[in-house]
Amino acid sequence: MWSYLLRNLLQRLLLLVLISFLAHAVVHLAPGEPSEVDPSNPRMKPEDIARIRAAFHLDEPLHLQYLYWLRDLVTGELKSFKDSQPVLPKIWRRFLNSLPLFLCATLIVWSLSFPTGIHAAIRRGSLYDRTTTVLAYAFISIPGFFLSYLVILWVVHTLNVPVIGMQTFGMENAQPFYRWMDRLWHLVIPSFMSAIAGIAVLSRYVRSQMLEVIGQDYIRTARAKGLPEETVMYRHALRNALLPFVTMFGFLLPALIGGSVIFEQIFAWPGLGRLGYEAILARDFPVILTLNFIAAALTLAGTFLSDILYAVVDPRIRLQ
Amino acid sequence: MNEQPTGHPLLEVRGLKKYFPLRSGLFSRVSAWIKAVDDVSFDVYPGETLGLVGESGCGKTTVGRSILRLIEPTAGEIRFAGMDVRRLDSTQLRWLRRQMQIIFQDPYSSLNPRMTVGAIIGEALYVHGLARGQELDRRVQELLAQVGLSPSYRSRYPHEFSGGQRQRIGIARALALQPRFLVCDEPVSALDVSIQAQILNLLQDLQQELGLSYLFISHDLNVVEHIADRVAVMYLGKLVEMAPVDELFRNPLHPYTQALMSANPVPDPTIRTRRIVLAGDVPSPVQPPAGCPFHPRCPQVMARCKTIAPPLVRSGHGKDEHVVWCHLYGTAESETASSPSLSSWSSTAGDSGAAFLQGR
Numbered sequence: 001m002w003s004y005l006l007r008n009l010l011q012r013l014l015l016l017v018l019i020s021f022l023a024h025a026v027v028h029l030a031p032g033e034p035s036e037v038d039p040s041n042p043r044m045k046p047e048d049i050a051r052i053r054a055a056f057h058l059d060e061p062l063h064l065q066y067l068y069w070l071r072d073l074v075t076g077e078l079k080s081f082k083d084s085q086p087v088l089p090k091i092w093r094r095f096l097n098s099l100p101l102f103l104c105a106t107l108i109v110w111s112l113s114f115p116t117g118i119h120a121a122i123r124r125g126s127l128y129d130r131t132t133t134v135l136a137y138a139f140i141s142i143p144g145f146f147l148s149y150l151v152i153l154w155v156v157h158t159l160n161v162p163v164i165g166m167q168t169f170g171m172e173n174a175q176p177f178y179r180w181m182d183r184l185w186h187l188v189i190p191s192f193m194s195a196i197a198g199i200a201v202l203s204r205y206v207r208s209q210m211l212e213v214i215g216q217d218y219i220r221t222a223r224a225k226g227l228p229e230e231t232v233m234y235r236h237a238l239r240n241a242l243l244p245f246v247t248m249f250g251f252l253l254p255a256l257i258g259g260s261v262i263f264e265q266i267f268a269w270p271g272l273g274r275l276g277y278e279a280i281l282a283r284d285f286p287v288i289l290t291l292n293f294i295a296a297a298l299t300l301a302g303t304f305l306s307d308i309l310y311a312v313v314d315p316r317i318r319l320q
Numbered sequence: 321m322n323e324q325p326t327g328h329p330l331l332e333v334r335g336l337k338k339y340f341p342l343r344s345g346l347f348s349r350v351s352a353w354i355k356a357v358d359d360v361s362f363d364v365y366p367g368e369t370l371g372l373v374g375e376s377g378c379g380k381t382t383v384g385r386s387i388l389r390l391i392e393p394t395a396g397e398i399r400f401a402g403m404d405v406r407r408l409d410s411t412q413l414r415w416l417r418r419q420m421q422i423i424f425q426d427p428y429s430s431l432n433p434r435m436t437v438g439a440i441i442g443e444a445l446y447v448h449g450l451a452r453g454q455e456l457d458r459r460v461q462e463l464l465a466q467v468g469l470s471p472s473y474r475s476r477y478p479h480e481f482s483g484g485q486r487q488r489i490g491i492a493r494a495l496a497l498q499p500r501f502l503v504c505d506e507p508v509s510a511l512d513v514s515i516q517a518q519i520l521n522l523l524q525d526l527q528q529e530l531g532l533s534y535l536f537i538s539h540d541l542n543v544v545e546h547i548a549d550r551v552a553v554m555y556l557g558k559l560v561e562m563a564p565v566d567e568l569f570r571n572p573l574h575p576y577t578q579a580l581m582s583a584n585p586v587p588d589p590t591i592r593t594r595r596i597v598l599a600g601d602v603p604s605p606v607q608p609p610a611g612c613p614f615h616p617r618c619p620q621v622m623a624r625c626k627t628i629a630p631p632l633v634r635s636g637h638g639k640d641e642h643v644v645w646c647h648l649y650g651t652a653e654s655e656t657a658s659s660p661s662l663s664s665w666s667s668t669a670g671d672s673g674a675a676f677l678q679g680r
Contacts, residue, residue: 217429221493224390224424225444226417236432243434315477316433 008307012300019296020289024066027288033058034081034283056081056285069289082284091275091290095256097166098264098271102256104191109198116199117206118241122233124211132203139200148193148266155189163189164268194263206241213241246313250306254299257291328402329363330501330533331387336360336396338382342606352606356382358557360396364501365639369527369534371548371565373541373580377602379557380537381425384503387535388420389413400501418448421494425506427486431478437464437489438474444496463492467522484515491522495530504536508543520547541584545569550639553577556613557605563642573633573644575618612647622647 034056053059057068072078078087120129139147155163162168163186171182213219214237222236223229261273272291279287337360339353357379364370372380386393389405398405400420408416424430431440442460445451451459461471467488478486487507494502504523508516524547526532538544544551545565552562553574561574572578579596586593598617603609609616615625625647633650634643 217424217426218432220385220390221424221430221490222432222443224388224417224422225447225493226414226497227443227447231447240432240434314434315436316479 005308008304012304016293016297016300020070020293021066023292023296024069024289025062027285027292028062028065032283034285069286072286073290073293078286078290080279080284080287082279082282082287087286087290090287091272091294094270094272094275097269098256098260098273100187101191101194101260101264101269101271104187105195105198105260106252106255108191108195109202112195113199113202114206117203118210118238120203121207121210121214129207132207136200136204139196140204144193144197145262145266147196148189148263151189151193152266161185166269190260190263190267190269193266194260206245209244210237210241213237216240243310243314246309247306249309250302250304251299253302253305254295257295257298327366330366330401331364331535332397332399333363333383333387334361334397334399336383336386336398337394338379338386338391339394355557355605355608357386357393358605358608360554360557360559362552362559362562364533364535366500366533367527367531368549368639369536369547371544371551372535372537372554373539373544373551374554375539375580375602377605378554379605380539380554381505383554384422384505384535384537387503388422389416390422414448417444418497419499420501420503421497421499422503422505423487423490423494423507426510427483427490428510430490431486431493433478436475436477437481440478440489441474441493441496444493448497450497459496463496466495466526467492482515483511484518487511487515487519488522491519491526495526498530499532501533501535504534506538507536509538509540516543523547541569541580553580556602556608558613559643559645560614561642561644561646563644564640567640567642571642573642573649574614574646575620575648576614579619612645620648 034052057065060068069078073087076086076088079085080087080090116132120132123129152163155161166186167179167183168186171179174182214233219232219237222232227235257272257276260271261277263269264271264273265277275287276291278284279291336357337355338357339355341350342352342354343349344351360379360383362370372383374380382391385391387398387400387405389408393406396406400416403412403416405416435443438457438460441463442451442456445456445459457474460474464471464473469485469488469492473481478489481489487510491507507523508519511519520543523534527534534547536544536548548565550562550564551568553560553568553576555576561568561572561577563571563573568577569581572581575596579598582593582596596619598619600617603613603616609626611627612618612625612630615621618625628647630645630647631650632643632645634641636642
């Protein structure tokens, strides 16, 4: 078991290096580079461009550039092309902004979609089931950004309260209580809007998973034992239906980064998603590559985690 | 195999029907009914095994599950030890579960993969409040030993066992509540032939040891001949013939039974049997043929088979009775295959076993 885990971990480390190398190559192959972001600037002379290229090692072979990036990343010396700020603290600050949004949205998704899906499965074909089905497909079909703009318009027009950004402009010096309430209010709409599609999709998954398990023979066995229906549903059916969702816990980790590029853009939320978006526009290679690296690391860690979780919850996998 | 049981049947089934709705269209309206089980009546006596045979889709399993109310019957009467099973409320139904259990066909899917063997077997004991803690553990070990498994297996999971072992677990699970009656729904069909014999012998041993009654559902005539005391033959949701096992195999009366018998392989290459090959397929249970359900395929079909439901013809009494629903054997009788209502039964009558056959 332990040797399996260790081997698995080493494989993933190797994979991470490979991914970062490939990502580096892909980013550099893409058209455009930092020196060409602002070609119409009259003060940008050819020798300036040459100086920029030299400073960022852009004239050297690709593999050397990769090694420079890796060295700077490991030593913490990595700086943004755009503003010469150290990359890691920059990402960390943005991450702290994104985290509350991510946590709220995830909490909303998981806590709403499970009861919805389970209830729909148990009462299959009922009015409740059909209503949630229609709503789910509606929310999957309507683009989130479109719905978000409608909600913003409606809230701003009818309630006359600001909804953009992390806090109301000018509230920085207010009393802590008001400041907190203000930030909380700013969190409500973005997290709900980014959760809606998730609720719709996940509740469908839960419902179909639950229905599949309810149709299994061992559920009939449980009924034949004379168990009360709740025991049959929650002890036998639900436990087995939850199994596939354990893997989803693993996929939550990479969603921490760039989880909601679109919603951070719409709500002017200074989070990681927007950082990545801006970095791409500015061809800020160190930031792009580092974000990509962290996302890859989190994905690998997430799948590793869900492998372990799977073994914990499913006795059939444990021994193999 | 058993001494001839006399007296009351343990289980009486009268006019059992189960129709499944066939929905279609935008508003899923019921457009037709699948008559999975259509007017089936039989008795099971204490300590005996009634074999229920028929081809796939004839409604055998539906009969078995309806008796336990794992699916709700559409109509008919089911009496178990004098109790009207269809009128039990949920509390009484739990009482019924302690009296009647079922062994399922597929030992792979009928055990919850995430529970240990001990939990699977012991759960019913716990839920019915029959055993807790150490007592529960002791009972589980006893049950495992009873079905020929090591008591140490109780902490393992179902996937660690072979098909035969899993079926033993299923049997131990069914025996946990000490039932008097077991529905065996094709308990050996999913198993190797070599394992089948072991499980059949186990079932026979348990029957003698515990005085169980079985309704043994199978499509394998050899298995039924081996284990059953009496056999009922089903076709398209209806019974066509019912007789003691020796009588039925020696002297099958219904043309369908005769065809089944002729299709049954005999493990002796020197014996040449006259094979009766039936033409056509089994008709749809959505629109079963009028008259006798077998008439479109019957080699001895007559004009009245196509319009008039076949009469019930019987000889003998109680357990020795040979019943057949066929025009070939009863011409003038006005009696039809339909059953008398519950009111004509008498659970105190000494010979109520044949009551429905002595209808008038």
